[in-house]
Amino acid sequence: MIKLFLFDIEGTTTDINFVHKVLFPYSFNSLESYILNHQTHSVVVKVIEDVKKTVWDEEEKQLGLYDVVAKLKEWVTNDRKHPALKEIQGLIWDAGYSKGEFKGHLYPDVKPFFTKIISTKALVGIYSSGSVHAQKLIFGFSTEGDLTPMISYFFDTKVGGKREKASYEKISFETKLSPNEIHFFSDIPEELSAAKAAGMYVTQLLRDGTKASEFEGIASFYSLMD
Numbered sequence: 001m002i003k004l005f006l007f008d009i010e011g012t013t014t015d016i017n018f019v020h021k022v023l024f025p026y027s028f029n030s031l032e033s034y035i036l037n038h039q040t041h042s043v044v045v046k047v048i049e050d051v052k053k054t055v056w057d058e059e060e061k062q063l064g065l066y067d068v069v070a071k072l073k074e075w076v077t078n079d080r081k082h083p084a085l086k087e088i089q090g091l092i093w094d095a096g097y098s099k100g101e102f103k104g105h106l107y108p109d110v111k112p113f114f115t116k117i118i119s120t121k122a123l124v125g126i127y128s129s130g131s132v133h134a135q136k137l138i139f140g141f142s143t144e145g146d147l148t149p150m151i152s153y154f155f156d157t158k159v160g161g162k163r164e165k166a167s168y169e170k171i172s173f174e175t176k177l178s179p180n181e182i183h184f185f186s187d188i189p190e191e192l193s194a195a196k197a198a199g200m201y202v203t204q205l206l207r208d209g210t211k212a213s214e215f216e217g218i219a220s221f222y223s224l225m226d
């Protein structure tokens with residue numbers, strides 16, 4: 001019996017365009033003013049140090065404050081998964097959501113499916129490459145309201161990469177559930193393949209623009225709610 005339904009975000013619960021056309025541009029455009037206005041805050045100080053260290057290690061260049069801003073913008077453009085970028089983006093998005101500049105996009109079938117899962121005493125979990133902070137913002141300030149009380153687990157790449165079997169084994173260990181009590185949903189076949197290798201049930205979400213694969217595919221969660 002499935003006890004945990006585990007969801008990817010981008011391309012599964014949420015339109016990929018929301019991330020690439022709303023969140024990334026917002027962080028890109030806000031980086032300079034956010035860093036200049038908060039440059040003495042301890043988290044921002046740490047972010048600036050981490051960027052300087054990475055660039056020193058990789059290019060042996062010493063950066064000033066505006067160079068750090070430029071480097072972070074470059075990383076946004078290249079979608080580099082650097083912890084310092086994720087940290088500062090989390091802070092910038094937090095400010096944006098709080099001010100009501102945008103809401104986290106969720107497909108309309110997500111909330112009814114979560115409601116159904118919880119009504120059967122199973123649990124809802126999230127596993128995304130976005131930070132746990134960013135995940136909680138999407139679901140907390142979503143187009144469907146605050147869904148965070150419905151979600152029992154948030155996992156990010158601290159458990160490992162999404163295309164690695166070991167990450168799914170770690171999720172199984174941390175939730176104290178056997179892999180065959182977990183059902184993972186994603187749009188990416190390589191992620192499904194890793195979860196399946198760990199022993200989980202898997203289903204591919206075929207939202208607009210996603211290509212079908214060898215895995216069982218559904219266009220929306222409505223097909224699981226009859």
Ligand SMILES: [Mg+2]
Nearest residue numbers: 008010011187
């Ligand atoms: Mg995805």
